[in-house]
Amino acid sequence: MKYSSSKENYIKAIFHLQQDEEVVSTNALAKALSTRPASVTDMLKKLKSQKLLQYQPYKGVKLTAEGKKIALQIIRKHRLWEYFLVEKLGFGWEEVHEIAEELEHISSKKLIDRLDIFLGNPKTDPHGDPIPDSQGRMPLIRQICLLELPENIQADVISVSNQSTAMLELLRHNHIAIGTRLEVSRRFAFDHSLEIRMPSQPFFTISEQLAANIYVAFEAESK
């Protein structure tokens, strides 16, 4: 079934608000969507009649299983497009959200599954948020310092804590950037330096000092 962009935005907003509060209020939704409470009430009635959510007047709202499924599909699209914009088109991670808000409403499922493959099945978007898979399963992502990354586990760089030019220069030299997929292949006891492996590139090592400033996200047993 296909839903209007407006309905999709409601579903997505409810999904996100539900992470904090079991039940979502009309006012909270109105604020999140920059609209008026009266408009929210109208839309909730429509979405309820489509069985996407449970709603009793004055009692707040909660997505049904079907509603959640749709929310996860939209979030999947949003985050994959963000990844595409940053990794392939060279956008900064601050400027992609708005564009992804539009792209997430493109309907073709085949498109998004092929995009996923084209991007190498990333597990997180450029902000480090997990990307649901084609079945809507959200991978359990752990975000840690590169120093603590277990060996031979693929992870994506999500942030760097030190922004000095000296450090950025070193990162650039090693082709490490936000979004880079890498893994630690060895650790050397002598100086605690790390051997880094990146897809289709020769191995190289980085110092403990550098690694201490890099944060990565990786998939901790999905399901």
Added chain:
Amino acid sequence: MKYSSSKENYIKAIFHLQQDEEVVSTNALAKALSTRPASVTDMLKKLKSQKLLQYQPYKGVKLTAEGKKIALQIIRKHRLWEYFLVEKLGFGWEEVHEIAEELEHISSKKLIDRLDIFLGNPKTDPHGDPIPDSQGRMPLIRQICLLELPENIQADVISVSNQSTAMLELLRHNHIAIGTRLEVSRRFAFDHSLEIRMPSQPFFTISEQLAANIYVAFEAESK
């Protein structure tokens, strides 16, 4: 200025119909857009008030310069997305039109200009139709047999006339497919074979017989 998807579809349809007939009739538009003549009349009034077209009741319609500019932007987006879907995501050229109809309404100009660069500034879409540049200039495309392609001019493969497995095998072996960018770097008088150059690949030669079955599109002095 931003226009609704619906308005953009009207503008695009008028642009295409204008290629055949100087002035476009209400009925022709209704047919092209699968809608009713009365709906067309309504919309024409709105678009006229926005100065995107010239319209006098009963006298048909014609885009203004501004209307044409917008049409070309939409066509640019449509064709670049088609190219992306085929070249990067591996879709067949028959199945991309529908998806591109949605993608063409994504508004970010920066997105489309970066996509253009990412794709290597293709001059034609997978169907061989020319892609307007960032200023809306439509390159003059000539479509000819590879045999007749002038030397050292980049061209895109748009079709192959013989579909035998033997020929397709040979094409695959040479990494030639619909959409491949190539140029003829030399011709050998002895057997009329051609030396082919492709970006970031070693040169190779193909027989006159093979070249006779390959059709390409290239830019003939734009402007």
Added chain:
DNA sequence: ATAATTTTTTAGATTTACCTAAATACATAT
């Protein structure tokens, strides 16, 4: 427990993009 405040819903409009049915303008054929 009642008053005051906040939240939510209802009622009634508006805008966009459609529709059908009827009226009008234009084109063509005799």
Added chain:
DNA sequence: ATATGTATTTAGGTAAATCTAAAAAATTAT
């Protein structure tokens, strides 16, 4: 030149998604 047929417009209506203002329900404070 008039009749007939086709194309186009007008008139009036609908559905989706929004809005404001007012009413009603729920919550909080005294």
